Amino acid sequence: VPHTCDWRKKPGIISPIKNQENCQSCWAMAAAGNIEAQWGIKSHQSVELSVQELLDCGRCGDGCQGGFIWDAFITVLNNSGLASEKDYPYLGRAKPNRCLAKKYTKVAWIQDFIMLSDNEEIIARYLATQGPITVTINKALLQNYQRGVIKATSTTCDPQLVDHCVLLVGFGKSKAEKTVSSGSCHPSRSTPFWILKNSWGAHWGEKGYFRLHKGSNACGITKYPITARVDRPVKKQQVICPP
């Protein structure tokens, strides 16, 4: 596992920051961002996918009332892919009875999806070697967040009460700063952090992103680490039943 990883630095992988507006569509935004990134990495083609299709065509009805990441992936599997954002643009409101999935060409599709282990090192390894993944967190500290690394406790941010989906795009360590105490300098430990892409517009946080402490299950980040897989299926050796 590398010391740092930031998929934003690789062109064509992470799409621009989006804004949910008055719609609880974080789950669809995170899922679309995950497929965009995986598709970009595996096929070397940059795509921006339709969040609106996930909102309109999900099996749970009104997608603006919240949802689950796995339902977004099930929708993509059921519809054999996802249209582009350009063809099927985001409206900020769902039209559950007007699914237009069949109307537009699919520009990306997935093989399946998996949930990773709740181990932050395993999550980091997958992120670094396979690409961005979705996570579901407690958003309690984000309303007033401006910048920096959030290091929460289970009291300030309950890791069991997860209520917001975002895309994990990297990790790193903040530079160690020397602290002066009682006349002598002590190098302080650097803080490891996760880099997360939010869907509340670019005017929020660090240009739409935020950072959470890595290694303490901050705000429940390890509860549901889920990702789609767009790898080509491994060609297995054919077996023939003897006549």
Added chain:
Amino acid sequence: NSPGAQGSGPQPLELKEVFKMFQIQFNRSYSNPTEHARRLDIFAHNLIRAQRLQEEDLGTAEFGVTPFSDLTEEEFDQLYGNWRAAGGDFSMERKVGSEDWGEL
């Protein structure tokens, strides 16, 4: 300092100035003076909350004015929460299999 307090001293004026800057920065306007006063109260409450979070945080995070500073916690939850995920209308038992990355 109670939110929106009308006591003497510079603080209420400073708060109003900060709120005015917030309105300009995030293009906020309110339908009537009552609503404006209510949002100012909420804004002040959020600044106090941000200060408390700043004190409690163990990392390098900074908390303060954001695009959501004129919303109550409940409004923020309703607008930006994911109630299906938080509401407990599902239960999912985690099982980690023998695969390297987890399980299907």
